[in-house]
Amino acid sequence: MGVFKALAFAALAVAVPVEERAKKPQSFLKDLGNSTWVIGNEIWNVTQNRQYANKLFYKGGDRVGNAVGHYVSYNGAASDLNWTSAAVADSGNDWINVKFTANEGDFHWVIYDDLPGAYQYFVNHALPTLGEFRTLWRLDNTSFSRGRTNVKDGVLPPLEEYRSAINVQDETWQKADGTYLTKYDWSGNVRDMDFHGVYGDEVGSWYLNPGKDYFNGDQLKQELMVHRESQTGDAVQLNMIHGTHYQAISRDAFADGKVWGPWLWYLNDGSKDDAAKRAQEEEEAWPYKWFDDKEYQSRGKMQGKLVLSDGRPAAGAAVFLGDNNNSTISTLDQGKGYYYTTYADEDGKFDIHDIRTGTYALYAWGNGDSIADVTTNFTQNDVVIKPGKNTNLKELTWKVTDTKNRIFQIGAFDRKTDGFALSGPTPFEHARISKCPANLTYTMGKSQTSDWCFGQALNGTWNINFPVKTAPSDSKLTVSLAGFSQGTSATILLNGVQVGNITSASLVNSQDTYRGATRNGEWRLLEFAVAKEGLKMGENRIDVGVEKATQWRGWLWDSIVLERL
Known part of the structure; x- marks a missing residue:
C-alpha cells in the first residue's frame, strides 16, 4: 500500500474503530484532542482543526493535499471562524448532526451513513454587520483540475500560467499573447445556478443549493463560484451565502438565530451528469422535511396578477419578494432576511411556493419583451405570508407612463x-x-x-x-x-x-x-x-x-x- 493511501486508511481507522462500525449510525465524530476532530462516514472523512478542515479522505486519497482545506469566513479572508468545540447535536439511526461552535455562531454537518458528502448549514449568534459571508473548499489541484458553473465549464488555468503573466488588477493577469487570466470569469447568477464545483478524472466536489432563499439579492445577483488560487494553485470551490462581488452596497446586520442553508456538499467520481441528477433530486426535496427547525418548516405561498395601468398584462415581469418597507436599499442589495424570486407569465400572473412565514414587500420590474418600454417599478408592502396558507394578492395595478x-x-x-x-x-x-x-x-x-x-x-x-x-x-x-x-x-x-x-x-x-x-x-x-x-x-x-x-x-x-x- 502506498504512503498516500496508507495515511487515508489510517485516518479512517482511527476515526472509526471496528467495533463501532457495526453500530447505527455509522457516521461519526471523533475528538482527537488539541482542537482537532475527525468527522465522516465509511465513504469519506474530514479532519477539522480549530480553523481549517485540512484533510479530506475520499476514494483512497487525501483530496486536500497541500491546499488549505475547508473553512468559514466573513469579509474576505480577514475573519475566519475559529471552532471552540464540536458535538453531536442530534442523531438518528443512520445519521448524525455535528455542530461546530464559534463565537459568531454554529456550523453544522448533517452526515448520513451512505451519503458521499454532507448537508451543511450555519446558525448566526454574533456575526458583525457584514457584506461577505462564505463557506468554501480549497482543494488539491491535481485531483480537481476543472471547474464548472452553469455558464462556464473547463480546465482551471495551471498555476504556471499565472507566474508567467503580469498582474494588472486584483486577481487578474495579462498573458504574453494579450489575453487575460482572471478568477472572475468563473462567476454566475446565484439564483440561476443548478450546481457548481471542481472536478477531475477521479473525483468531484459540488455545492447544491436548492431553494436559495437564504442568499442575498434578487434575480440579477452574481457571485464568484470557483477559481484557481493564484498564489498556491488550490482549486477553490466557493459557497458565497452572502456576497458582494458585483454590488455597491450590501452590508447587513443579522438576527440571532438567522439560518443559512441547509445546502448539500456532494462528492462523486467527477461526473457532471450525476451531480446534475442529484441537484434535481435536492430541488424536489426542498424544503427539507428532515430539518428540525420550527421557523424553517413554517411556510406558506402567494399568488397574484400584475396589470399595467395602460391595460397590458405585465408579461414576463421580474417578481421579487423581499424586505418590507425598505425604500432605501435596492432589491439587489437586500440581505438581512429571506428572499424569493419568480417571473410573471404572459398574462402577468405569478406565484411563489414554500415561502417562510412573515411580512414582506413585493417588488416588480420589466424584464424586456412586451413590456420593454416600462420605465417604472412596482412595490407593494405588507404582504403577509401565513403558515400553510395561500396569500392571494389578486390583481395589482402597476402605474406606467404613457x-x-x-x-x-x-x-x-x-x-x-x-x-x-x-x-x-x-x-x-x-x-x-x-x-x-x-x-x-x-x-x-x-x-x-x-x-x-x-x-x-x-x-x-x-x-x-x-x-x-x-x-x-x-x-x-x-x-x-x-x-x-x-x-x-x-x-x-x-x-x-x-x-x-x-x-x-x-x-x-x-x-x-x-x-x-x-x-x-x-x-x-x-x-x-x-x-x-x-x-x-x-x-x-x-x-x-x-x-x-x-x-x-x-x-x-x-x-x-x-x-x-
Whole structure:
C-alpha cells in the first residue's frame, strides 16, 4: 500500500474503530484532542482543526493535499471562524448532526451513513454587520483540475500560467499573447445556478443549493463560484451565502438565530451528469422535511396578477419578494432576511411556493419583451405570508407612463445589456468593455439596438441623433445603467447644452465593469429634466461625452429614454 493511501486508511481507522462500525449510525465524530476532530462516514472523512478542515479522505486519497482545506469566513479572508468545540447535536439511526461552535455562531454537518458528502448549514449568534459571508473548499489541484458553473465549464488555468503573466488588477493577469487570466470569469447568477464545483478524472466536489432563499439579492445577483488560487494553485470551490462581488452596497446586520442553508456538499467520481441528477433530486426535496427547525418548516405561498395601468398584462415581469418597507436599499442589495424570486407569465400572473412565514414587500420590474418600454417599478408592502396558507394578492395595478409621449428609446428597460453589441454570448469577460468604441453615432430610425454597445469606458463621445416632429415641451431624459464602476465620468449634452452627467461623485462604486461583468451589475436609474427650450423642431442630438476614463471602469447600458412630461 502506498504512503498516500496508507495515511487515508489510517485516518479512517482511527476515526472509526471496528467495533463501532457495526453500530447505527455509522457516521461519526471523533475528538482527537488539541482542537482537532475527525468527522465522516465509511465513504469519506474530514479532519477539522480549530480553523481549517485540512484533510479530506475520499476514494483512497487525501483530496486536500497541500491546499488549505475547508473553512468559514466573513469579509474576505480577514475573519475566519475559529471552532471552540464540536458535538453531536442530534442523531438518528443512520445519521448524525455535528455542530461546530464559534463565537459568531454554529456550523453544522448533517452526515448520513451512505451519503458521499454532507448537508451543511450555519446558525448566526454574533456575526458583525457584514457584506461577505462564505463557506468554501480549497482543494488539491491535481485531483480537481476543472471547474464548472452553469455558464462556464473547463480546465482551471495551471498555476504556471499565472507566474508567467503580469498582474494588472486584483486577481487578474495579462498573458504574453494579450489575453487575460482572471478568477472572475468563473462567476454566475446565484439564483440561476443548478450546481457548481471542481472536478477531475477521479473525483468531484459540488455545492447544491436548492431553494436559495437564504442568499442575498434578487434575480440579477452574481457571485464568484470557483477559481484557481493564484498564489498556491488550490482549486477553490466557493459557497458565497452572502456576497458582494458585483454590488455597491450590501452590508447587513443579522438576527440571532438567522439560518443559512441547509445546502448539500456532494462528492462523486467527477461526473457532471450525476451531480446534475442529484441537484434535481435536492430541488424536489426542498424544503427539507428532515430539518428540525420550527421557523424553517413554517411556510406558506402567494399568488397574484400584475396589470399595467395602460391595460397590458405585465408579461414576463421580474417578481421579487423581499424586505418590507425598505425604500432605501435596492432589491439587489437586500440581505438581512429571506428572499424569493419568480417571473410573471404572459398574462402577468405569478406565484411563489414554500415561502417562510412573515411580512414582506413585493417588488416588480420589466424584464424586456412586451413590456420593454416600462420605465417604472412596482412595490407593494405588507404582504403577509401565513403558515400553510395561500396569500392571494389578486390583481395589482402597476402605474406606467404613457408611451405616446415617448420621443425615443434605445434598449429594453430590463436592467441588463441584452441586445446591445458585444453583450454576449457569455456574461463575463475581462476587458471586453474596452472593445466598445470611444466614439459612436446612433441615428433614430436608421440604427438598430445592436449598433449601440453594451458598455462605455473610453474617452470619446456617443451621439444620439433624433427628430422632434411636434412642438417641443418639457421632457425627461431617463438614463438606466445596468452597472457602474467608479473611475469614468461623462457629461450629457442636448444640442450642446448640459442636461446631466454620469459621475463617480454621485454614484457609489460597484465592482462590475472591471471584474468583467458584461450583462449586469448594480442597476442605477438617473433622471434629468429637459426644458422645452432645449429641444427644437426637426433634428436634435444628445452627446454622452466621456472626459475622464479609467481603464475597464465605466458603465453597462440598460436603456436611455427621452419622453414628454
